Every structure is written in C-alpha cells, then in structure tokens.
Amino acid sequence: MTGRDIRLKRLFSGGKNAVVVAMDHGEFDGPIEGMEDIPATAAKIDSCVDAVLMSPGSLPLCSFLFEKRGGPLAVVRLNWSTTYCFHWKYDQAATCRVMSPADAAAAGADIALVSLTLQTGDEDRDAANVEVFAELCAEAHLLGIPVIGEYFPAGEPGDEAMADGVLRGSRIIAELGADAVKTFHTTNFKAVSGGCPAPILALGGSKLPTQLAALELARREIDEGARGVVFGRNAIQVADPARFQQALCDVVREGMGARAAAEKYSLEG
Numbered sequence: 001m002t003g004r005d006i007r008l009k010r011l012f013s014g015g016k017n018a019v020v021v022a023m024d025h026g027e028f029d030g031p032i033e034g035m036e037d038i039p040a041t042a043a044k045i046d047s048c049v050d051a052v053l054m055s056p057g058s059l060p061l062c063s064f065l066f067e068k069r070g071g072p073l074a075v076v077r078l079n080w081s082t083t084y085c086f087h088w089k090y091d092q093a094a095t096c097r098v099m100s101p102a103d104a105a106a107a108g109a110d111i112a113l114v115s116l117t118l119q120t121g122d123e124d125r126d127a128a129n130v131e132v133f134a135e136l137c138a139e140a141h142l143l144g145i146p147v148i149g150e151y152f153p154a155g156e157p158g159d160e161a162m163a164d165g166v167l168r169g170s171r172i173i174a175e176l177g178a179d180a181v182k183t184f185h186t187t188n189f190k191a192v193s194g195g196c197p198a199p200i201l202a203l204g205g206s207k208l209p210t211q212l213a214a215l216e217l218a219r220r221e222i223d224e225g226a227r228g229v230v231f232g233r234n235a236i237q238v239a240d241p242a243r244f245q246q247a248l249c250d251v252v253r254e255g256m257g258a259r260a261a262a263e264k265y266s267l268e269g
Helices: 003-011 038-043 059-067 101-107 123-142 159-175 189-194 211-223 241-254 258-264
Strands: 018-022 051-054 073-077 079-081 095-097 111-116 147-151 180-183 200-203 228-231
Touching: 003 073, 018 241, 038 059, 051 059, 059 073, 059 101, 079 111, 079 123, 095 123, 101 123, 111 123, 111 159, 123 147, 147 159, 159 180, 159 189, 189 200, 211 228, 211 241, 211 258, 228 241, 241 258
Parallel strands: 018 051, 018 228, 051 073, 073 111, 111 147, 147 180, 180 200, 200 228
Antiparallel strands: 079 095
C-alpha cells in the first residue's frame, strides 16, 4: 500500500465516511466572525474529525492540532482563485498556484486540495485553469500526496445550471486525477455521486439558521451518496463547536439521524 493509499484510508476512517472542517476562509474573505484568530479557531476543532482544511499560511500556526496522536489530517489548499472573492465581485475565475506540493509536504500537509472552475466564459481561461489543476495534481501524486479536487462554479448560476455544472465538473476533475471531490450539494446530487468515480465530499455552504438544519443537510448529503462532508461556518460559527462537530461525526460516520444527534449533544438553534 502506497503512502497515498494510506492517507486516503485514514481520511475515510478505514471505510467510514469522512468529516472535514474547513478553516481556510481567511484566504479569500479576510477575518470573518468566529475565525478572526487562526490558532484560536483551530483550538475549537474537536479531535473526532478526520481532517481540517487549511490555507498555506495558517498551517504552521496550527501545528498543535495535527501533532496529537490520532488527530486530524492536514489538508492544504494549493491554488487561489478569484471566483471565491465574492466581496470584490470578481467573475472571471482566474486561478494561480500559491504553494507547491513539495512545500506543502515539507510544512506538514497530509493531503492537497486543488480547485478547478470551468465555464468561465473564456475558453483560454478554462484551459489555463485545467493546466494549473493537472500540474498540481501530478506533482502531488509523485510525492505520494492524495488530492481532493474542488469543483466550484463561476459566477452565481441558477439551480439548474449549478446542478449541471457540478455533475459535469465533478466527473471532469476525477478524470483529471483527483482522489476525492469536494463540491456542492445540488438538486440532482444522486446523479453527481453516482456518476463520479471518486468519492464525493459535500459542502456545508452558507451558514444555516440552526444547528439542526446543518445536521439535516449533512444527513441528506450522505443519504444521496456523499462519502463525507466539508463544513466550515456551520461547524465553527456555533456556540459550542466541539459538540456540534461530535454530532456531525455521529450523523456522517455512524448513520445517526439529525434530530437524534442534536438531542444527544443538547444543541440549541
């Protein structure tokens, strides 16, 4: 078994679904509520989760999180795209490398995340985005590092266009070499999970009004074929992040119902 295989097996807990907490928002948004202090944000993450998504600059500030025996894996984002800068209203989805897989490995990364946006309205830009994705994916694999490919649509497509983009984009990045795919839960999500050869990790997305609603979303995603979830705001911007994350692990990995998990951990709102 290769190092890449071993890390993938750890991510999916020897066959179970994966729970990933994202705290890389500052790479695109700057400081946001509940994530102003990077080490303090990392301290809110419970050891029950399988992995934590970090930016290149936040990884060395949070080494304590990954040094614990049995602690989460470090997933590091290797490219940067204007498509995430909603506050600046960018709409061209230009992307660039920000960290090499070799530097990520030296910094302690276990897994790489590489994003891809297509249908930018410019064929040359789409091709350039694929080139960045493919190069980073190949370099990571040469080092034995698994790659989570992230498909993110350009602009703000409607429900139908989003569903079609996620369906096609998830399959495309899997065929470009991604070992797992991080993307949105859409109206035809069973088609997405059924048509992608790589395991799908479904997003939590925008902050939901209640913790129960977030757990219900996770339950739907798993029921519709996701092999795990990637939750950020919904896992951190809550009164007691550790308790919510424990409930999320029960829903995603143990098959518990959302309401039962919320009641077990006395989650409010």
